[in-house]
Amino acid sequence: MQLTTAAPQRRNAVRRDADGMAVASFVLGLVGLLVFNIFLGPIAIVLASVALHRNTTRRGRAYLGLGLGIADLLVLAAFMSADNTMSWSLGG
Template identity: 35%
Template structure:
C-alpha cells in the first residue's frame, strides 16, 4: 500500500529528459523553418541531454536524433547558401 499522495507508477517510471525533447523539436522544425537558428540549438540541447542521460536516463534516442537533425539543418542551410551564391547571390532587381 502506498503512502498518502504518492503513486507507485510515478515513483518507478523513468522520465524523458526535457532537453532531449527540446533538441528533437528544434531539429524537426529547423528542417523547414529557421534552420540557421534552430540547427545549433538542436545540437546544443541534444548534446547536453546526451550528457545528462549517460547513466541510462530516458530520452537518449531523442537526444541523438536532435543532434543529427541539427547537423542536417546546418547542412541544408549551407547548401541553400551555396546555391543562392552560384545563382547571382541575393540581389533583388527592382524596377528599371
C-alpha cells in the same frame, strides 16, 4: 541521524530536465529543417549534447535531435551555396 531524500529528488529533477532537453532538441531540429535553421540547428545540437551529457533516458530522441540539428546546418549550407546568398528561399 536523519536521512535526507534531497539527493534522489535532485537526481530525478536533473534527469527530467535532460529528458525535456532531448525532446526539445528533436522538435527544434525537425522544425529547423523548414524555417530558421541557422538558429534552430545550433540550439538543437546544444540541447541534445547537454541531454546526453546528463544521461537522459530518451537517448534515441537526443541522438535524433543532434542529427537533425546537423542536418539543419547542412540544408542551410546547400541552399546558400546554390544561390550564393546568406539566405535561402523556395521561390524563384
